[in-house]
Amino acid sequence: MTNGTEKSAAAGADASAARRARTEFARLISYIVFGLGSVYLSVRAGALPTSRWEPLGAGSFPKLVFAVLAVLCLIAAIRAVIDIRKTGHLYGLSGALRRWIRARQVAFALFGLLVVYLAALPYAGFSLATFVFLMIAQLMIAGISKKTIIQSVIAALIFSVGLNLLFAEVFNVFLPRGVLFAG
Amino acid sequence: MLDAFLAGAHQVFAFDTLIYMLIGSVAGIVAAAIPGFTVTMAIILTLPLTFTMDPLQGVSVMLSVYVGGYTGGLISAALLGIPGTPSSVATTFDAFPMARGGEPGRALSLGVWSSFFGTVISTIILIVAAPPLALIAVKLGPWEYFSLIVFALTIVASLVGNSLMRGLIAGVIGLGLATVGPDPMMGRPRLTFDSDILMPGLPFLIVLIGIFAISQLMSEVEDDGKTGTKGALIPDVIEFKTWAVMREVLMHPVNLVRSSLIGVFIGALPGAGGSIANLLAYDQAKRSSKNPEEFGKGTPDGVIASEAGNSATAGGGLIPMIALGIPGSAVDAILMAALMVHGISVGPRLIMDNADLAYGMFIAMIVASLMMLVVCVLSMRLFLRVTDIPKQFIVPTVMICCVIGAFALNNRVTDLYLLGAIGLVGYGLKSLDYPLAPLVLGVILGPIAETNLRRALMSDGDWTVFFTRPISAVLLAAALLSVIFSVRSVLKMRRKDRAATDEQDGD
Structure with a gap:
């Protein structure tokens, strides 16, 4: 023993x-x-x-x-x-x-997603790029299910379009509009 | 002086400033109540919102986030046993057992009142100490200033983190990063490798957001499930007994004042912030208590010491920033950077050239602590629910806020690429247990150190002057001593460890 x-x-x-x-x-x-x-x-x-x-x-x-x-x-x-x-x-x-x-695969995946998001930001514009980033990132962390998809879409909509409006209208900070939407 | 005081008060008490400060206070409490999110991160996220404000208004809002943040960490510390911020680690020792023992409301109220009194005491010391210190500081020459920065960096390296060597390396990496881009005296580009991204240099705030926030967010999603918190521990009915607890806190004046003084002193040391003050104040309270055995079981003295200690660092940290232009912590460095964004040079002349701003900051500290108190007393129940928000919403959203902050600084997309790269480096350094605060302070102190070194040697190319001018020599000797003491304590600890291992082997 x-x-x-x-x-x-x-x-x-x-x-x-x-x-x-x-x-x-x-x-x-x-x-x-x-x-x-x-x-x-x-x-x-x-x-x-x-x-x-x-x-x-x-x-x-x-x-x-x-x-x-x-x-x-x-x-x-x-x-x-x-x-x-x-x-x-x-x-x-x-x-x-x-x-x-x-142990860090989600962290690295999140960073990879951030890199793609930052590269796409000037082209796709803040609202669209942020919507896609938030949705994928949330599903990546929480896992995919009917509930998380609905939650992610709602949260992504609020924080992409909402933040853009908040900064433009209240703080006069204009975030990238994107070449697709410029003009 | 009275004119400047009144002018500062006039700006702080403007209706819109008070509203913004109230929002800041709530935001600080909410952010710090989320486990894993630090006061520093809350301030970073506030920064871009203040760009369009007046300098004093912006700094007042950031101060209210700062003061609120130190209190917010208490909520999850007391109710979940998880420190909301690193500066509330010691709060868990007694506030959590008290809450589990059926008195969660008393634990929270004790913490809130202690934080309030701690902040007020530290602000009074700030008002008394900063102006005379600034008067001395303006008389310092470039030799003394350079030596002061060397001293500040060695102190930071020896106080923060687990290794002096890695602290020093991090601090020097920060100084090195600050040399990229145009040189601070002649504007000649250096180490830019003809890259458009590096040509304007590495903006301090981009480094700060990348190093602290992005790396922290990445750490948050490591090993998912390990830090998962459920709200089941929070009872539905909590009795706060606000006024009775206020009297209880005031019945411990020695502990309250001693802990606040420790907080002020630790806060004034560059690099040492709330996390050290929180533990040190708790330790001192335990040592001088008549009933040390009650500590750790839910004694009010433990909660009072830890919360008064960490909150008092807020005022303490502002002393070297306002009087010397040297930030006491990462949060003070952000406040300093925010003023610099508005074109205000921070240094010993701040209190003379922008007296209304300096006095306004003092008033804002008091107002912020009052707001924190009112907000906490009225709506503590609501904040308890914040700890229930799942990570999947917080991490990506805060990341987006970091990106907005980095972009809004100069409206430059290339800054975002820098942010990503620096974030990855920060994550690597954090994983290898490099302390990040010395690096960030190195970046902000780098240009100041360089300008003073070059000025000193421009008038007289003799390096020995640094050792023959008394104040400069004292500061350099103090820097050397701080390194020697730190090395000695490490060696002592190693010897102790070795002795313990030998003893175990002998058994």
Whole structure:
């Protein structure tokens, strides 16, 4: 009995160490991306010309900022590597990534829909694009049933046409009319 | 001074301003009552509506959303045990047990009155502290200002989030983002890669909406069902006992004033907002209580401390913003940006050049807290129903409001593409546990830091001046100390963890 409890406790500690190592690995990738990006931007900013009136010039501040960022990322990356080596349990990466994405599939789908909506906005206009976006987004989150479809259509109508009218008539903020409806 | 005070009062007490503030107060309470939606998001959504208003009118409306928002978080904290905003985490410790113990009305009334008194106390301190601080601040040179910003950013990085290093990285990324576009002194384009989208720079508000709101909305639809809340916990009949509870709150003057002072102090520190004040005030109340064992079981002292603490940060956060031009929190940064949209430069001269606006803001704080009180007392029952609205309506609709806000700022469709890209980056950073507040403060402080650094070195190219001018040296030393203390506390915690693990292994 005690043996079994010990075994399950050890397995739990092992799983938690693996999780910690995977999180640290994901962060390590972010440090590398930010670090390399900041080195590139620092060099690019350094190439900006200075002025006779102002020796520092437009490039000095971004050069300094991105150099500091590169140093911070380097330190963070070294610490992350040490942490990962210490825990020594970096396995199951692809499975964990799949689980991570699966848990966020609605979030990513919603973001994809937002991108399509933003791209369509100048062409379709605010009311039409918003109506379609709201309806699909609501059904995506709530699931498709007769009740949710009716609710979504009503809510989408109110917040697409209604918001457009509110902003145009009350706040004098004119939202994109769309090339289809302009003229 | 009296003229400016009266001019400010005249604008705040205009009928239309009061109506807008009332709507703002209701909106703030409603938004914050929805679990997962922060006060920051409520303010972001209010921003585009204020573009067409006068500066003071716009800021007054945003302040009423701010004050209302800090109270709204209390509703779901007390009744559902879920903090409506991160700044009402400690409120759940005692308000929720009190509500479950059959006194939901008392828990809510205690919270509302404590919030009201907390806001009023913080506003009084704001009125007393901001003008003299601004008088000192105008005497600071570019060296001191640059060092002050370095200090502010290190404080933010060390106070917010779980890691100093990631906080610092986020803050510096913010400074870096602010360098894209025309440089603040000569207007020379930088790091734009000849792209039309990047040519005007990254507008602060677009970064803010993308980083905070879009990433938060995406998080809301992760693992659906985990945070699902049903309204069954809310009883149909609630007795609020408004006036009896007011007397009860006033019977705890030491706790009320101490918690409010903690709130003001924490609010005045850049980056540290209501969430820290809420926990710290609760902790202090528990430590100095004669009956600490009652905390966590529904004691009124716990509710008073947590709610007075978080509400008092509203006034505290305005102190550095009005006196120094350095926002105390993300919400203050939005208020600052709103004033900048109206062409008002925020800094130590604000109180001298636009005294009516500064004094008007003080009056608006008091009026907003009164409105919050009246709205809560009269219609708390209605707000309880807000927590029942399903996510499928809220998330997409709020997303649309964010898009409208981003578009209305400059009427530029390209800003919307930036919004999408920044939103995705924000979501990635949030998933990796980077604190987002330092990044946003970095973006707003970046141009101020750059202008002051370049000015300082333009007159005298010697870098050592930053260390030889006393105030500048003190501020840089304070920045270094804040990093050292933060690193020390992390190391201490690690040692403790290691000792605990060794002990477990030894067993």
